[in-house]
Amino acid sequence: MAFQSSDQANAYWRENLSLMLKLLAIWFAVSFGAGILFVDVLNQIHLFGFKLGFFFAQQGSIYAFVLLIFVYVYKMNQLDQKYNVHEE
Amino acid sequence: MDLKMMTYLMVGLTFVLYTAIAIWARAGSTKEFYVAGGGVSPMANGMATAADWMSAASFISMAGLISFMGYDGSVYLMGWTGGYVLLALCLAPYLRKFGKFTVPDFIGDRYYSQTARTVAVVCAILISFTYVAGQMRGVGVVFSRFLEVPIDIGVIIGMAVVFFYAVLGGMKGITYTQVAQYVVLIFAYLVPAIFISLMITGNPIPQLGFGSTIEGTDTYLLDKLDGLSQELGFALYTDGTKSMADVFCITAALMVGTAGLPHVIVRFFTVPRVRDARTSAGWALIFIMILYTTAPSIGAFARYNMINTINGPDQQGTLVSETPQWISNWQKTGLIKHEDKNGDGKMFYSGDARNEMTIDRDIMVLANPEIAKLPNWVIALVAAGAIAAALSTAAGLLLVISTAISHDLLKRNLMPNISDKSELRWARGAAAGAIMVAGYLGINPPGFVAEVVAFAFGLAAASFFPAIVMGIFNKKMNKEGAIAGMLAGVIFTVGYILYFKGIFITPLAPNKPENWLFGISPEGIGTVGAVINVLVALTVSKFTKEVPQEVQDLVEQIRFPKGAGEATHH
Numbered sequence: 001m002a003f004q005s006s007d008q009a010n011a012y013w014r015e016n017l018s019l020m021l022k023l024l025a026i027w028f029a030v031s032f033g034a035g036i037l038f039v040d041v042l043n044q045i046h047l048f049g050f051k052l053g054f055f056f057a058q059q060g061s062i063y064a065f066v067l068l069i070f071v072y073v074y075k076m077n078q079l080d081q082k083y084n085v086h087e088e
Numbered sequence: 089m090d091l092k093m094m095t096y097l098m099v100g101l102t103f104v105l106y107t108a109i110a111i112w113a114r115a116g117s118t119k120e121f122y123v124a125g126g127g128v129s130p131m132a133n134g135m136a137t138a139a140d141w142m143s144a145a146s147f148i149s150m151a152g153l154i155s156f157m158g159y160d161g162s163v164y165l166m167g168w169t170g171g172y173v174l175l176a177l178c179l180a181p182y183l184r185k186f187g188k189f190t191v192p193d194f195i196g197d198r199y200y201s202q203t204a205r206t207v208a209v210v211c212a213i214l215i216s217f218t219y220v221a222g223q224m225r226g227v228g229v230v231f232s233r234f235l236e237v238p239i240d241i242g243v244i245i246g247m248a249v250v251f252f253y254a255v256l257g258g259m260k261g262i263t264y265t266q267v268a269q270y271v272v273l274i275f276a277y278l279v280p281a282i283f284i285s286l287m288i289t290g291n292p293i294p295q296l297g298f299g300s301t302i303e304g305t306d307t308y309l310l311d312k313l314d315g316l317s318q319e320l321g322f323a324l325y326t327d328g329t330k331s332m333a334d335v336f337c338i339t340a341a342l343m344v345g346t347a348g349l350p351h352v353i354v355r356f357f358t359v360p361r362v363r364d365a366r367t368s369a370g371w372a373l374i375f376i377m378i379l380y381t382t383a384p385s386i387g388a389f390a391r392y393n394m395i396n397t398i399n400g401p402d403q404q405g406t407l408v409s410e411t412p413q414w415i416s417n418w419q420k421t422g423l424i425k426h427e428d429k430n431g432d433g434k435m436f437y438s439g440d441a442r443n444e445m446t447i448d449r450d451i452m453v454l455a456n457p458e459i460a461k462l463p464n465w466v467i468a469l470v471a472a473g474a475i476a477a478a479l480s481t482a483a484g485l486l487l488v489i490s491t492a493i494s495h496d497l498l499k500r501n502l503m504p505n506i507s508d509k510s511e512l513r514w515a516r517g518a519a520a521g522a523i524m525v526a527g528y529l530g531i532n533p534p535g536f537v538a539e540v541v542a543f544a545f546g547l548a549a550a551s552f553f554p555a556i557v558m559g560i561f562n563k564k565m566n567k568e569g570a571i572a573g574m575l576a577g578v579i580f581t582v583g584y585i586l587y588f589k590g591i592f593i594t595p596l597a598p599n600k601p602e603n604w605l606f607g608i609s610p611e612g613i614g615t616v617g618a619v620i621n622v623l624v625a626l627t628v629s630k631f632t633k634e635v636p637q638e639v640q641d642l643v644e645q646i647r648f649p650k651g652a653g654e655a656t657h658h
Contacts, residue, residue: 002648002650002651003648009644009647009648012647012648013647016647020177020178023173023177024173024177027170027173027174031166031170031339031343032336032339032340035162035166035339036162036332036335036336036339037332037336039159043326047299048299048300048308049298049299049300049301049308049309049310049311050298050299050310051310051326054159054162054310054326055299057159057162057165057166058154058159058161058162058165058384059295059298059381059384061165061166061169061170062165062166062169062377062380062381063377063381065169065170065172065173065373065377066370066373066374066377068173069172069173069176069177069366069369069370069373070370072176072177072366073176073363073366073367073370076181076363076366077363080363080648080649080650083648084650085648085649085650086363086649086650087361087362087363087649087650087651087652
């Protein structure tokens with residue numbers, strides 16, 4: 001067991017899950033939310049030559065996905081250090 | 089130099105490059121046959137993953153589909169990128185910690201069952217076959233245009249090339265070859281996009297040109313396209329025709345399917361450390377993003393150029409005697425047809441009864457530089473890029489099919505005493521057989537390239553993704569639940585697709601929105617399949633035997649990075 005105690009293991013896993021769920025909520029919001037479910041509402045707003053909903057569906061969501069993964073990598077590396085379960 | 093010569097030269101040069109790299113890289117790495125990532129940085133691994141991932145469908149077909157579908161094409165853009173978020177957050181680090189080589193390995197060990205392994209093998213083979221069929225069609229389109237042969241001959245030439253490349257040569261999926269293929273394909277994709285963006289909008293960055301005004305006017309490109317669509321009887325470019333439920337489900341099926349594709353998952357088994365598995369997914373998505381944010385720009389530019397060259401700037405039609413060169417080129421392949429319905433001697437393209445043109449969507453990316461009258465070397469470059477995209481993916485897929493048969497099915501299941509040598513023979517034979525079947529499907533395609541590929545995602549979404557995620561996040565999921573879930577998901581999804589598309593049989597009902605379940609098309613049904621998988625699995629696991637303690641301990645172990653050894657072979 002790499003953790004000090006099973007409490008530690010549970011705490012690590014809970015923090016991991018909470019980070020994951022937060023990021024997945026953003027993932028859902030930028031793609032399914034802005035690009036699909038609320039596309040018609042957002043299309044009322046214009047951003048240069050784009051309707052905003054259309055922009056999220058064809059450009060914006062993809063940029064957001066990349067950011068999400070790198071935020072996850074950064075936060076998880078911190079979490080691994082905190083609980084001392086990082087790799088050598 | 090004429091286009092044909094230029095194409096031979098460009099494709100030939102890139103082949104020399106790949107072969108040289110394959111030979112150079114293999115010399116030093118025979119020891120690392122399986123752990124391709126041993127000395128490879130996450131960035132290079134990400135680039136290779138991107139090349140492996142971006143297929144003929146991404147390169148050739150996607151921008152063309154978007155061009156015809158407008159907003160509806162967003163399903164491919166979001167679907168094929170959003171899956172990487174799921175992969176990075178829910179699968180890659182844990183599968184790396186688990187430390188085996190194939191998806192059936194994980195399923196078999198986590199669910200302590202040969203039956204589960206066999207179900208996984210069958211799913212892996214089914215998925216990879218559907219996927220590779222789309223690749224063969226794509227290769228066929230490229231060869232038929234540039235060698236000026238009918239599409240069927242193009243597919244057969246493609247089969248021969250893939251056979252030599254993947255079965256005899258670079259079967260080992262050498263990472264550096266795929267890095268080179270990424271560079272070739274992204275360069276080939278961006279060059280014409282930049283040229284065309286400059287010509288239409290005056291902005292050299294296609295992503296920005298997409299939202300700019302048309303050069304010399306105050307009209308935004310997208311507004312102009314909406315106007316033209318309306319005038320010609322198409323749905324608005326920024327609006328589309330699919331129902332919201334269908335768009336939602338197709339996007340979800342593609343995302344979940346991406347994260348469940350065996351040939352993508354496999355790449356994260358072989359990076360050196362768990363943290364590299366997370367980073368690799370990020371790098372892969374950056375490299376994929378470059379192409380995926382350019383594609384919708386190309387789609388819009390191509391749409392604008394195509395309508396203007398066929399209908400003329402005044403939208404009155406073009407005289408047949410003045411047919412633009414690109415149209416007569418593609419007419420030879422049979423992928424563009426013109427029928428002068430009103431007998432006025434003119435071509436006209438529209439979305440209503442006035443239409444006289446039949447245009448295959450798969451040709452748009454290849455025709456795009458011709459439509460914009462770019463120099464021959466650019467057109468030849470695009471051909472080389474398309475072939476790079478198709479080859480790198482086909483090689484990765486054939487590897488999955490042949491390891492699924494030789495390693496997972498024969499060695500781990502039916503014939504445990506098989507020697508390494510005959511395992512390799514079986515692997516080659518399986519790959520050769522796979523190419524024949526894929527070629528048949530390429531000649532008799534059940535849909536456009538991107539659509540055929542979309543089915544593979546539906547199957548992956550309905551089978552692997554739920555089984556793997558539950559395996560990691562739900563310690564109580566047992567073998568009975570997982571097996572029942574995968575079977576229910578796949579049988580439902582395959583059944584639904586066959587019912588409407590009838591790949592080897594006659595469809596049982598016309599493929600129309602009125603007939604669909606909840607208005608969800610066969611492309612999006614994988615989402616429902618995935619939900620069914622989860623529901624069946626949870627229900628069955630409630631009423632069957634509990635998971636053995638050692639398996640629960642295994643799940644505890646894969647949940648944190650420390651102690652991840654090198655990936656091990658059995």
